[in-house]
Amino acid sequence: MTGKLIARRVLVLATLALTLACLQRDVAGARRPALRDEDLVLVRATCEKRLDLAHATARAGRPSDALRVVYVVDTPALATRLNAHVAREPGLNETYLSWPDRPDPRKPGDSRVAMVPWLAHKALGDSYKWLLYGDDDTYFFLDSVRELLRDYDPELPYVVTDVLWHKRKRYLSEAPRCLPCHVEPAYVEKVKVRPDKDPPKRPDGAPPLHFYQPPIPPPGCPCTPELACEFTLNVTGGRQALTKPMPRKWSPETKYWGFPAGYPSKCDYPHFHGGSGVLVSVGAMRKVSYEAALRCYYDDTAKLTAKPGSLKADAHGDRMTSLCFWMNGVALTDPGLGLSQHEHMNQAGHVFDSRAGSIGALERALKEPMSERWLWSVMYMGAVHVGHHAKSIEMTWQLAELYPKVRAHAKEELKQKGVLRRGELDAQVLRRGGKWTWDAAGDRWDWAPGPGPGGKEDGEDEQENDDEEEEQESGASAQPAATGTWADVDRAFQKG
Known part of the structure; x- marks a missing residue:
């Protein structure tokens, strides 16, 4: 028996x-195993005069000391002093690294912004799944980040954002990008025919705008520059560029500096907005080595110098990081929640720099009925750019206090409506x-x-x-x- x-x-x-x-x-x-705090790492570049803001955006609302934070500051002496403090306060679980300023006085910290992911990966190894990468005035809504990433495979090379600069505009639907690998074809077909949620406002008496069906990016398994570029050339009618000897230029920076040697695609690359936040998988960091990153940013990688007036010396850090991933075969992935029929993406569906992610919107959500659209925006908002001003730190702590209350309220409302898990x-x-x-x-x-x-x-x-x-x-x-x-x-x- x-x-x-x-x-x-x-x-x-x-x-x-x-x-x-x-x-x-x-x-x-x-469904993949739920992401744990130790799977996520907040990474940010900062300097001594902005350290209070960097600490606020990293520590406010932090769920536990299992979630690690890596700061890259401007001097080795400051990093040493702060690491000594952390050694006396092990619950902080913070690491301080340093990287030198650029000679350019207008953008001294941009080289530090560009190198943050690789410095963090070099320090931590493969002991995480996702880097939450943003400026020191970027605040991440961690429960929503976990929800957003629940179906993603971190072993794939993902750089995830829905705030892409393309042709000097921030939300063009035609920008070179992919959807996540797990998106089903049936979803893509439904998105093509659904009505526009957020049409542009027109002045009284102005003629109506006419839009074609939305360009829907392909699922990227992985998302490569070639795949993302072909999508954009297809939907804009520029497919003939695939047979041309020179890539298609769209941004003024590329027209000024040109393409780097070995440029991999037939079209210009988009770049993410650092202040809005971006999610980088461990698979993407394995794809681009520390040595390859150094070559992206410096002509002399030993002395950490670049030719004055060049792309490497003068471009913004988030632009350079986007280009570095692109040059090494990794294109940007859009979560796909803001796809819309008109030229710009659906603002209400944004994950990054979400319209729901403000103090006013969160306070209002606790007092007034919310539409399902806004309930889901609260559930999915990933990050917000609080900015750098006199009230930034106070705002950050207010967001951290309001967010869990509003998210719990939104979840309960969706459950009562019978649509929870129907987003x-x-x-x-x-x-x-x-x-x-x-x-x-x-x-x-x-x-x-x-x-x-x-x-x-x-x-x-x-x-x-x-x-x-x-x-x-x-x-x-x-x-x-x-x-x-x-x-x-x-x-x-x-x-x-």
Whole structure:
């Protein structure tokens, strides 16, 4: 009898292991283990006179000391002094590195801004999954970042942002980029036909604007300059550039400085906005070595010098970092939540520099009813640029106090409406046994459940998953999975 029981348990465990293995290969359908604090690293360049602001944007709202912070300051002496302080306060879990200023007095810290990811990676090795990279006045909403990244594979080379500069404009939908690897073709097709959520305002009496269907970037597995460039040339009618000997120039900086030797694509590169924030996977950092980064920024990598007046000497740090990734085969990935029919992307759907990420908007959300669109904006907002001014530090701490209250409120409102787990991120991935459709009248995605593998409706499994998530957040313990149903598999992933 004992032998039969053992054999039965072994069979159940083997079945569950096989199911888990299959799900891990099915990127679109599986939920990855929830990101832990130790999987994320905040990285930022700063200097002594802005150190108070850098500390505020890194420490405010920090969930635990497991989340690490790497600062790169302007002098070795300052880094040594601050590391000595951290040694006496181990709960801070902060590391201070240094990198010299540029000779250019207008942008002295831009070389430091450019080198931050590689200095952090060199110091920490592969002990993380994502770098949260921004200026010292960039504030990240960490719970939303975890939600945003839940389906991403950090082993792929990802540089994630939806604030891209292209043709001197910040939100052009045609900018060279990709969607995440896990986005399903059905989602892309639905986005092509959904109505515009945020049309541009027109003066009274002005003729109406006419727009073509939105250009939808391809899923990038990985996103390469060639793939991103071909998308832009296709949607703008410039495909003939693929056969030309010289790449297509769009930015004034490229027209002034030209392309570096070995430029990899037939079109100009976009660049992210450092103040808005960007998420960089460990896979992207492995793709571009520290030595390769030095060559991106310096002509003489031993002396850390560049020819005066050159691209390397004068360009902004976020532009140079974007170019460095591009030159080494990594293009930008758009989360895909702000795709819109008009020329500029849907502002309400932005993840970075989100319109929901302001003190006024958060305070209002606690007092007044919010539309589903704004509820989801609160759930997904990843970062905001607080700026550098007299009230920046006070604003940062206010944001940190308001954000968890508003997010909990938004989550409860979505649950009461019956649409929790029915948001844009959910629509991007294949739901088991169900079907996504765009409800134009309701301005939202609708999910029709179908029979799931466990003999239940998928909706039942989803409710169990929601309950499990709430148990995790409240600290309740869950029993180990005993059978191979989808709900059990999800629980196993969540515990991972």
